[in-house]
Amino acid sequence: MRPRKLATATLLTGFAVALAACGAGSSSHVVARLTPTTAVASTSTTAVTVPSTAGSSVPGSTPASSTPTTAPSDALNPQTLDQVAADLGALDNSLNTANSDLNHPQGDS
């Protein structure tokens, strides 16, 4: 009876240790992988936001699927370019006005 209890206790302990190890591993995995991910794409720091890295089992590695699409979307996203386009449009108008001032001055002075 005693040896059987001991064996059960040992088994349970081992299982618990294994679970804890898995949890710890999982946690460190997420943190390590978020570093490169957040450096490129601007996402939150929760594990849910890194689906592109889910297939990789090596912490910190760059998965093959996370291609540079993250890079231009960050550096040259449509909003950024749209804003530049809007500023250039406003510049067109300002320049036209200045040209008009100089080509056809109003009044006499």
Place this chain on the structure above:
Amino acid sequence: MKHNFARRMALGAMTAGAVAGLVVMVPGAAFAAPSASGTAAPTTATTQASNPRCTAALFGQAQQLVEADLAARVTQLNALSAAADNTANHLSSGDRQTLQYDITTVELPGIQTLQTQAQSASTCPGLRVVAHSMVYNYRVYLVMTPQTHLTIVVDDETFIEGVFVNLEPKIATAIQNAQAAGKDVTAAQGAFNDLKSQVSTAQGETNGEAAQILAQTPTGFPGNWQVFLTARTNATNAHTDLRVAYTDAQSIRTDLQ
């Protein structure tokens, strides 16, 4: 638009002729049609004989014309003030302050004082002094107007240059990442090199321009007309460069997708 402009010029010429004919203290050449190319300064005679037609009988008409010219300048200065105040443009805070000060603290009160003086003038010589000051001391159309609009242009360009400069390291990283992932980035890199070159050239064309433009004063006319023309040329070139840089940015984005 052309039609309106032609009408305005015709009206302006009529008014100018009338004022010149009545009181003459308004420089006749200042009413002359400006050079179509805008390369030559509209010339303003510095001396002109009094017009004997400013008689007691015609004084009222002359006074009305001067008052109308002053009112038009108030309207123009208010428009310039609104432009300088408009936060949709990218005037630097210092340049905005300078323009606001010149327009609302110097020019506008000065012209408004002349309005009072024109109303109270009772002789042709008195009216002549007011009209002369209106033209020579304030230069609303030939100095203040191009000065305000050109400063806005140059500061807008400077702002856009800054946007591109801030983007450059991010684009460089994006290209590096793409290359590391096995993508052919030849075209993107070429466009990026051109973008940097265009922005750099634009910076060279706008650097110091705003200060140069803002340094011009009404009494510096017509000598400072060339300053405005040069600023316009540089601003136009910078505008072209920034347009090309924008096209480059679009190409880079497409190439990296």
